[in-house]
Amino acid sequence: MLAAARRVLESDKPHLHAYMPNAGYPQVREAVAGRLRAATGLPYTANHVLMTVGAGAALNTVLKALLDPGDEVLTVAPFFAEYVFYAENHGGKLVVVPPKADLTPDVARLEAAITERTRAILVNSPNNPSGVIYPASTFVEIAAMLTRAARPIVLVSDEPYRALVFDGVPVPEVAPLVTRAIVATSWSKSLALPGERIGYLAFSPRMPEAAALFEACTFTSRVLGFVNAPALWQWVVAEVGDQVIDVAPYREKRDLMYEGLTRIGYRCVKPQGAFYVFPRTPIEDDVAFVRLLAEEGVLTVPGSGFGMPGHIRISLTVERETIVRALPGFERAFRKAQAT
């Protein structure tokens, strides 16, 4: 990846670093479309792909295009905490639906939460904070549900962790399963360059509103102040966008943490991807339990912020040694909590 970045800088490509259509360089968008065609079998073109300033920009751009004030976005707990702001930034409201016990979407509950203000369902798989991957069957159910909806509702699939998967669990492509599917993603995690802000929005060619939404998002991306995705990294991901960092160290840390926690007595859905472990807390009050852990020198985040009280998020973006040293702290806090 770095070699590609150096090649781009040395290429003296005409208009390198220059302005471009707000959606991004047509050649870069075509390169992404080609990968999407290969992955989905659907006829993606450059005009179904909008390059963005990372996934955060992608989500704000599409929600700005979709929402009028008072409109609702459904999501499934646990959810990436910033979704609350992303919806509210554009006058919308995030409506959180509890998941099934395995932390995948409960589609019956999603359907029950639909109102005439629902414009989008926003899901994140592999999930931050749980590491759970939603199976194809979930999206088949969502597709069936959306055909029953009185008004068009789009599925926005936020997939920055798609490449970070353990044990070969498949991450389903949503566009072949759900007609109105929009993918938001970034290379932050797959290429380990989270500071560089490079991602995209892809509008399924099967969606009747694809062209209109592409145009709308080209506009909203500009007026929100993103203007365009960083030029250099557009050229880099066009070249190396299929590369993925080695996930083996993350898998090893996942195993170490998951096995350590369950041995202690924590209950936990086993993460299948991403960087996190999301166990239940031994007491109801997750904020109090985070405080107990902090007293033992262990830093975690309460599940409440992700719409799931009674859980904590543990990050695996630390050294293996840190996890080894943290497990006794997790054990002491667990025993203390049980003793209260």
Place this chain on the structure above:
Amino acid sequence: MLAAARRVLESDKPHLHAYMPNAGYPQVREAVAGRLRAATGLPYTANHVLMTVGAGAALNTVLKALLDPGDEVLTVAPFFAEYVFYAENHGGKLVVVPPKADLTPDVARLEAAITERTRAILVNSPNNPSGVIYPASTFVEIAAMLTRAARPIVLVSDEPYRALVFDGVPVPEVAPLVTRAIVATSWSKSLALPGERIGYLAFSPRMPEAAALFEACTFTSRVLGFVNAPALWQWVVAEVGDQVIDVAPYREKRDLMYEGLTRIGYRCVKPQGAFYVFPRTPIEDDVAFVRLLAEEGVLTVPGSGFGMPGHIRISLTVERETIVRALPGFERAFRKAQAT
């Protein structure tokens, strides 16, 4: 600049491309603060500087922090057309005040436009579309006016063209003149890398709300989906941020266009910086005149979009030869308009 970018890529700097505080790398912010100290004599520190995804991001970030729904932002015509959206994105409203005949702010009219909902005055100098530079005396008047205001109002100075100045006309530093001053800028123009999205917000150390606004903007920059300014370019501008492209070709094109137009009979304030010439149209209806010019093969933008009907914006980001070839078209359209 490219050499610096290559050096950064080859440096294997620890955590290059990695996440960082949302405000940007502390070392980069300190480098910018050092330049601001030298330019203004004010005690800027890293905590007065927030690195942004270009100036568009900077303005959205600060307006999101400043505005509640219904709040007003004053600006001076002609203004950068996107300001309308930047204010409305955050529930605000852009209030446009006509300028003096020389296209600098009419501070008496600004003062008359202040209401209890006014939160900010947003100015752009060197100005897009007029190329006019607002003199220090304007900011002295604004400062005096703001001391008379019933509530705190901040001056947001949008300065992406600061380095693109002809004939040595000074671009005043606003922070020593106006207590509540926030500078928004980018390196897009000065380093000729508009596609790379790197800029900053600087909060004057003299502003009582500087620390609160820095914190607020660190948050709004994140939740708006910018997350952080692109990592690589942060390191580059820390190193070469004082460099400026050669403005001589722009000055030559400015002279060619300005002299050509005034010889034909166009009335025009002479641009002192930026990339544009903004003459009056020989007929009132600027949209109709843009159409007349298009029939002569000349592409311009109506002044109406910049809050100044009866004008057109001409861009100088073309080859010198294009300007030479366009001037007869400008002349034919002028004569046609006079004949009607």
